[in-house]
Amino acid sequence: MCGIVGYIGHREAYPIIIKGLQRLEYRGYDSAGIALYDGNAIKLSKTKGKVSDLKNKIENEISTDGTLGIGHTRWATHGVPNDVNSHPHYSNSGDLVIIHNGIIENYDSLKKELIKRGYTFHSDTDTEVLVNLIEEVQKNDNLKLGKAVQVALNQVVGAYAIAVFDKNKPNEIVVAKLGSPLAIGIGDDEFFIASDASPFIEYTKNAIYLEDEEMAIIRRGKKIKVRKIKNDVLVDPYVQELQLNLEQIEKGGYDHFMLKEIYEQPSAILDTFRGRLLSNEGMIKLAGVEDNMKKFLAADRIIIVACGTSWHAGLVAEYIFEDLARIPVEVEYASEFRYRNPVITEKDIVIAISQSGETADTLAAIKLAKSKGAFVFGVCNVVGSTIARETDAGAYTHAGPEIGVASTKAFTTQITVLTLMALRLARAKGTMSSSEFRHHLIELETIPGKVEEALKSDAYVKTVAEIYKDSKNCLYLGRGFNFPVALEGALKLKEISYIHAEGYPAAEMKHGPIALIDEHMPVIVIATKMGHYDKVVSNIQEIKARKGKIIGIVTKGDTSVKELADHVIEVPETLECLTPLLTTIPLQLLSYHIAVMLEKNVDQPRNLAKSVTVE
Numbered sequence: 001m002c003g004i005v006g007y008i009g010h011r012e013a014y015p016i017i018i019k020g021l022q023r024l025e026y027r028g029y030d031s032a033g034i035a036l037y038d039g040n041a042i043k044l045s046k047t048k049g050k051v052s053d054l055k056n057k058i059e060n061e062i063s064t065d066g067t068l069g070i071g072h073t074r075w076a077t078h079g080v081p082n083d084v085n086s087h088p089h090y091s092n093s094g095d096l097v098i099i100h101n102g103i104i105e106n107y108d109s110l111k112k113e114l115i116k117r118g119y120t121f122h123s124d125t126d127t128e129v130l131v132n133l134i135e136e137v138q139k140n141d142n143l144k145l146g147k148a149v150q151v152a153l154n155q156v157v158g159a160y161a162i163a164v165f166d167k168n169k170p171n172e173i174v175v176a177k178l179g180s181p182l183a184i185g186i187g188d189d190e191f192f193i194a195s196d197a198s199p200f201i202e203y204t205k206n207a208i209y210l211e212d213e214e215m216a217i218i219r220r221g222k223k224i225k226v227r228k229i230k231n232d233v234l235v236d237p238y239v240q241e242l243q244l245n246l247e248q249i250e251k252g253g254y255d256h257f258m259l260k261e262i263y264e265q266p267s268a269i270l271d272t273f274r275g276r277l278l279s280n281e282g283m284i285k286l287a288g289v290e291d292n293m294k295k296f297l298a299a300d301r302i303i304i305v306a307c308g309t310s311w312h313a314g315l316v317a318e319y320i321f322e323d324l325a326r327i328p329v330e331v332e333y334a335s336e337f338r339y340r341n342p343v344i345t346e347k348d349i350v351i352a353i354s355q356s357g358e359t360a361d362t363l364a365a366i367k368l369a370k371s372k373g374a375f376v377f378g379v380c381n382v383v384g385s386t387i388a389r390e391t392d393a394g395a396y397t398h399a400g401p402e403i404g405v406a407s408t409k410a411f412t413t414q415i416t417v418l419t420l421m422a423l424r425l426a427r428a429k430g431t432m433s434s435s436e437f438r439h440h441l442i443e444l445e446t447i448p449g450k451v452e453e454a455l456k457s458d459a460y461v462k463t464v465a466e467i468y469k470d471s472k473n474c475l476y477l478g479r480g481f482n483f484p485v486a487l488e489g490a491l492k493l494k495e496i497s498y499i500h501a502e503g504y505p506a507a508e509m510k511h512g513p514i515a516l517i518d519e520h521m522p523v524i525v526i527a528t529k530m531g532h533y534d535k536v537v538s539n540i541q542e543i544k545a546r547k548g549k550i551i552g553i554v555t556k557g558d559t560s561v562k563e564l565a566d567h568v569i570e571v572p573e574t575l576e577c578l579t580p581l582l583t584t585i586p587l588q589l590l591s592y593h594i595a596v597m598l599e600k601n602v603d604q605p606r607n608l609a610k611s612v613t614v615e
C-alpha cells in the first residue's frame with residue numbers, strides 16, 4: 001500500500017513528484033507529503049487527505065524549487081491518518097528525510113532503544129523509528145548514508161520500499177526494497193524512483209526493478225550502484241524496457257478509471273487470448289502450462305490461493321477445472337491458508353491468483369506451498385511483480401494497468417486465463433473430445449464481442465441503479481458457475497457504494513437469508529438459461545412470494561424470469577462455463593452507477609488500497 005516517488009536530476013522535481021503521486025494514489029490516499037531540496041535546505045509539506053489537498057497546501061506553504069525530492073501517498077498502518085503521521089519523516093537532527101511503503105514489525109523495540117539514547121518521536125509511525133535508526137547508525141559509526149541505511153536495515157524485521165536523503169549530501173538518494181515494490185527509471189543524467197513505473201513513463205522507458213533485499217545509491221550524474229543489503233555484494237541490475245504507455249494510465253475521456261476498465265474488457269480479454277487461443281488450429285498454447293505439463297498431469301489436486309476478487313475468480317475456476325478437466329480443486333483464502341498448517345504435498349499444484357502480484361497474504365501462501373514442495377503457478381496481471389517472480393511458472397492476464405481500486409477487467413481476464421488452462425488440461429487429459437474442445441474454443445473466441453453486447457445494457461442498468469441507490473441492503477444470488485459471480489457482485493457494491501450486500505448460492509437462501517427479504521430488499525438473481533435455470537426460477541418465486549424486489553440477469557430472449565422479476569438485464573447466450581464472463585458485466589455497471597449517484601469516490605473508495613502489501 002502507499003505510493004512512493006522520488007526524483008534527482010536536472011529538472012524541477014516538484015511537478016514530476018506531484019504528478020507521480022497522483023498516478024500512484026490508487027495505492028493509498030489518506031494522506032500525502034513531499035520533501036524537496038532547493039540547494040540550501042529541505043522544504044517539507046504534508047497533510048491528511050488526498051494529493052490534491054497536498055497540492056493546495058504546498059502552493060501556499062513552500063517554494064517548490066529544487067531538482068531533488070521525494071513524495072509519498074499513504075494508506076495508514078501505524079498511526080491514524082493525520083498531518084503528523086504523514087510522510088516524509090525527518091530524523092531528530094532534521095538532516096535526514098525518508099518515505100516508506102511497508103511495515104517495520106520490530107519498530108517498538110527499536111523505538112524503546114532509541115528513546116533510551118535520547119531520541120524523541122513526534123508521530124506514531126514505524127517510519128519515524130527507521131529514519132532515526134539510520135541517523136543513530138550514521139552518527140555512531142560515522143558512516144556515509146548508504147552504509148548507514150544498510151546497517152540499519154539489517155536490524156529491521158518487516159517490509160519496506162524506502163527512499164531517504166541527507167541534506168548534507170544533497171546529490172544522492174538511497175533506496176532499498178524488501179517486500180514492497182520499487183522501480184528506478186533511468187533517464188539522461190536523471191533518475192526517477194517510484195512504486196511502479198507510471199510516474200515516469202513519459203520521461204524514460206528504461207527501468208530497474210529492485211529485487212527484495214537490494215538497495216541502490218542513486219547519485220546525480222553517476223551510474224547507479226545496486227547492492228545486496230545483507231552481504232554488501234554489488235549486483236549488476238537488469239535494465240528493463242517498459243511496455244507501458246501513457247494512454248493506458250489515463251482516463252481517456254471516461255469519468256472514472258473504473259468505468260474505463262469496465263469498457264476495456266472486450267479488448268482486455270482479446271489481449272489475454274493473443275497467441276494462446278488458436279481456434280483455427282484447434283489449439284491452446286500457454287507456455288507456463290506446456291513446459292510443466294507432466295507436473296499438471298501428475299497432480300493429485302489443484303489448490304487455488306488468492307484474496308478478494310481474485311479469490312472469486314479462483315472459485316469460478318474451481319467449477320471450470322472440475323467440470324472440464326476433472327481435476328479436484330480447493331480454493332483457499334490466502335490469509336487463512338498461510339496460518340493453518342495445511343496439508344500440502346509435492347503432488348499438489350498451487351495456483352496463486354493476483355492482479356497486483358504484490359498481495360502480502362498471497363505471497364506468504366506461495367512461500368508456504370513452495371516450502372512443502374508444491375509446484376506453484378502464478379496468474380498475475382502486473383508484469384515482473386513479486387508474485388510473478390516468486391512462482392515456479394505462470395501466465396499473465398495481460399489486462400493492462402488496472403487503476404480503479406475495485407477490480408473489474410482483472411477479474412474477467414483472470415477467469416479467461418484459468419479457462420484456457422482448464423481447456424488445455426482437459427485436452428491433454430482426454431476428459432474432453434476433440435469436437436467438444438473445438439466447440440469451446442470457437443465459443444470462447446466470441447466472448448469479447450458478447451461482452452461488448454453486454455455493455456450495451458449500460459443505460460438500462462443506470463435506470464435500475466436510480467431506483468435502488470438508496471437501499472440499505474442488497475442480496476446477490478447465483479448458482480454453479482455463477483455463484484462466485486454473485487459474491488463478486490456483492491463485493492463490488494459494498495466496496496464502492498458502502499451499501500451492505502451479501503452474495504449467496506441461490507439454493508442456500510432458504511437456510512437463512514430468506515428471513516431478510518421484504519419489500520425493501522433488492523435481490524439480484526443471476527438466472528441464465530443453462531445449468532440450474534428451473535431451480536433458480538423457483539428461488540425467484542420464493543423471493544416474489546415475500547415481496548422482495550427482483551433484478552434478474554438473464555439470457556437474451558428469456559421469458560420466464562421476465563414474468564416474475566421487477567427488472568431483467570439481458571446478456572448474450574454462451575456456454576454455461578463461460579457465462580461468468582458476461583453476467584459479471586451488468587453487476588459491475590450497477591455498482592458503478594449506484595456509487596456515482598451516491599457521490600462516492602468510485603476509484604478510491606474509503607479505507608481501501610489497490611495493492612494490499614500488509615497482512
Ligand code: F6R
Nearest residue numbers: 308309310354355356359406407
Ligand atoms: C476488490 C479488489 C480486492 C483484490 C484483493 C486481491 O475489487 O480489488 O478484493 O482483489 O485485494 O488483490 P490482488 O488480486 O492484487 O492480489
